[in-house]
Amino acid sequence: MDLQDLFQPLAGDDEQVPDKESPLKSLKKDLDFYSDSIKEVAIEIMAEGLSSYPIFVAHQHEVALGELILDKHDLGTSWSIQASMMEEFIEKGVIKEEFKDRFIKTYKKPEDFMCLFVVVPEGANYVFYPYK
16 A cells, blocks of 8 residues: 555645644644543554554544544644554555564564654654653
8 A cells, every 4th residue: 555545635625734843743742732641542543453563543534544542623633643553554555464573573662662654745754752
């Protein structure tokens, strides 16, 4: 699956709005605000036996990956968060099966760090961000 396949167009998304500051600054602010909620969902995913590797997709557009848990429109923030897990990432080809072991080795303790897949139009990357 290509990165572009994860994006879904939004109505009115035709105009390009220049960023005044790095989007990562607003992401940090939102993650600090969302921290308790994300940790609660991560623990629930693990406690229910759904996955030992929860992944949270941070985005500013619509993304076809995971389930929306924190909507920027409802919360007045800059980033939305979707809950997913390593198994869905493998199923959708975001993590190739041959890289599964490498991903597991680099995955940080989910009780202390949220695993984020940060998606921007230019690309995406994994970030481990500590809970506050």
